[in-house]
Amino acid sequence: MKLAKAIFGATAMSLAATVAFAESLTIATVNNGDMIRMQKLTDDFTKQTGHSVEWVTLEENVLRQRVTTDITTKGGQFDIMTIGMYETPIWGKNGWLVPLDDLSADYNADDILPAMKGGLSYDGTMFASPFYGESSMIMYRTDLMEKAGMEMPEAPSWSFIAKAARSMTDRDNEINGICLRGKAGWGEGGAFITAMSNSFGARWFDEDWNAQFDTREWSDTLNFFVNMMNDAGPPGYATNGFNENLSLFQQGKCGMWIDATVAASFVTNPDDSTVADKVGFSLAPDNGMGVRSNWLWAWALAIPAGTKKEAAAKEFIEWATSNSYIELVAEKEGWANVPPGARTSLYENPEYKDIPFAKMTLDSILSADPNNSTVDPSPYVGVQFAAIPEFAGIATEVSQEFSAAYAGQQTVAEALAKAQALTNDAMEAAGYR
């Protein structure tokens, strides 16, 4: 009897295995360099498992709009979605994602950096697996720093940065002392200014969810930013986001750039960067208040609940976010190009330790704490965002007001007043206040 059961079970399993064989997965992802590399390496996954993959590669804003519509309406268009630290806990809480707590032992989920795992979990369960993780740090031109007669400390302050930026600036030769994000959008300029404001002692909300843009801390943050950028930033910085600044830095037009740690491999890649051998790294600045201005983010793969291809989707996630994927990239493109910031073992790997930005990336990631990101206590989780569903909409509008101030269309005070009003209004509509 037992035997029969076992045989039956085995047949059922092998049947399930054959059924699961040769699925076709639809994966939505962002058009960032690391994802495009993953797309090119898909053949390796297909060879290993037999599953084929159809990619839907979209620009970040379009992707967000697309996957959010699909997940909230349970459209079921995608078997795997690429989402971030902001979406994961909210969607996980709503039960829209498949828990990733039963990945295979080979996968070694314990190896994932605790900061990443924490940010991609809800209530202790991981709902998305990090493809790469990032914080932000300073990337600077060692040659220009030397020319300015200054030396970058390992952990500089904002006043040092402002001074350095002004002395590195050489407008006649199109050298801007500092390039920072000013582009509207919560994930662009919004993320930067929020992380920066943390170090100035500002916060989005007080403990009763009242907007805090009428505080001195916010006005200090924004005035400091605008003054520095007007003196030492590139023209039109109000429309510059990550990509715009990256290409400016690669062309040698920026003295310093404070942005995502993943950019380190792009600015030091001699194929794309004209300044590859002249880049130094240090921690994002602080203002002497005990909080640095670096953020924490991960692009992660998640499976929408209700997909019929859950097993195959998990196989893909185990492939794409594993150590063997990292090795595969290292073998084909070199260690500098592997997806960073996701796994502890990568930073223990002797071959990776030689990479100039490895240590600074890890230090930056480890120094960001989503649960304790502001000087004064705040009711929300997240460093450069507040993990509530309303945040993306509000922060996009707020950052639009800020960008208008950067472009000189309104004063900082006007922008802050509008931000205060619209945030309180939206929070009221959502029922927080």
Added chain:
Amino acid sequence: MATQQSRSAARLMMAPAVVLLLGWMLVPLSMTLYFSFKKYLPLRGGDLGWVGFENYSRFVSSSAFWPSVQTTLIIVGSVLLITVIFGVLLALLLDQPMWGQGIVRILVIAPFFVMPTVSALVWKNIFMDPVNGLFAHLWRVFGAEPVQWLSQASLPSLIMIVSWQWLPFATLILLTAIQSLDSEQLEAAEMDGASPLKRFWYIILPHLGRAITIVILIQTIFLLAVFAEIFVTTGGAFGTKTLTYLIFQRVLESQNVGLGSAGGVYAIILANIIALFLMRIVGKNLDA
């Protein structure tokens, strides 16, 4: 003339188109109306009950509402003005004898075939970028400080991009209209010693009346819905948020379907006011 039989046949044949469009209008419209009276937040579990007119009052009382209506009207109005004026001038020019008329016409109509997304991307990056854009290079050649097009002259830049896309359409229709003008009438006027300006004002322009109306009507319909150009270039920042874009922000970025639907109803009302206004003119002009 038309028999009873052909009348009922006519009705029958009109039916598919009418029924389809009625469905296309009514189904989404009634769903939009339904949502607009609900607190509907997809990220908070969806339908959270009826809220009466709260969404409606919240949508208009938001500080972004009136500026967005204004921006919409400015964009639609300016693009119409630019395309009609330059369209007439260009059509007059293309109607003159010249060498290579066919090729020039090909060049002029080309922008009409370009996807709005592509045109916005190309303008934004390759031309208007303040550092690497072609305009910035050009400005620097003349020793001028490059203009920060999309942040400091955002609305004019946007109007320029959209006008570039629609100028060919206006030119084509107006050119066809000019070519149908009776040349004897013009020659007679010339013999009588009427100046070119007079000929234009008293003969050509009245003849173009219908064509201009058509241009305005068709373009208004499309211009009210301008979206990709804003999404790509400014993302609604720097005072380029139109009503359509504001609704997009409410529905998709803020994930407040109720509020966005109320906005949708306002947009429908605005569109209908404009439509009514237009149809008055067009209706008169179409009969002639």
Added chain:
Amino acid sequence: MARAVTQQRKIINTVLAWVIGLLIFFPILWTFLTSFKTEATAIADPPVFLFFDWTLENYTEVQNRSDYLKHFTNSVIIAVGSTILGVLIAIPAAWSMAFVPSKRTKDILLWMLSTKMLPAVGVLYPIYLIFIELRLLDSKIGLTIILMLINLPIIVWMLYTYFKEIPNEILEAARMDGATLKSEIFYVLTPMAVPGIASTVLLNVILAWNEAFWTLNLTAAKAAPLTAFIASYSSPEGLFYAKLSAASTMAIAPILIMGWFSQKQLVRGLTFGAVK
């Protein structure tokens, strides 16, 4: 003397028209040229116009990254399909409006146009939910139907204006000869209206080809047309002008070429009854 003047005027006209024409066309030409440059040449200051090392590497890279042919085929099927479907539905309606007009004909026509003013973003959620129910998401059929509905008013209106130009007597003569309604429409009217129908088809293929809201939001992998293809090139990391130009050229070239080859049809037909 008069000849000399006209000759002179012709020269001025020619120069002026060519300058303006080239100016209008320049953005497209520049994009086309940039697509053959390397990324570094694409942003060179001063810009290089023609004398650079032409390369095809951007096209190879774009093709390696996204399956152009799939997106292209989808665009063709959706644009042509929706237009043909629309024309088939519109012909009878336009016939009855043109030849059996009633007091309400013009109202119906204008009402049809007004349905185009419904803001698409406002109804995205309802449509998305309906599409889930009908299992039409990411299907070419679903998209074809949506685009047909969007363009139907324009199609009806254009056909109506062409049909109106056809003398009623001809149809009456056919009727006298005992032609049925069906043969009247398909064997008498339609052949006479071929130029008009052709330009209607052309214009609507262009409009459907370029539609970027519904085509992006209702598709994923299978039915995604060229608008989705271009959405993955808008902001890649680092320098991307050359790759963007290559992708843009690939997305607009088919419709541009079609438009140019058929421009006589298009121009002749683009009157919307504006010309009498």
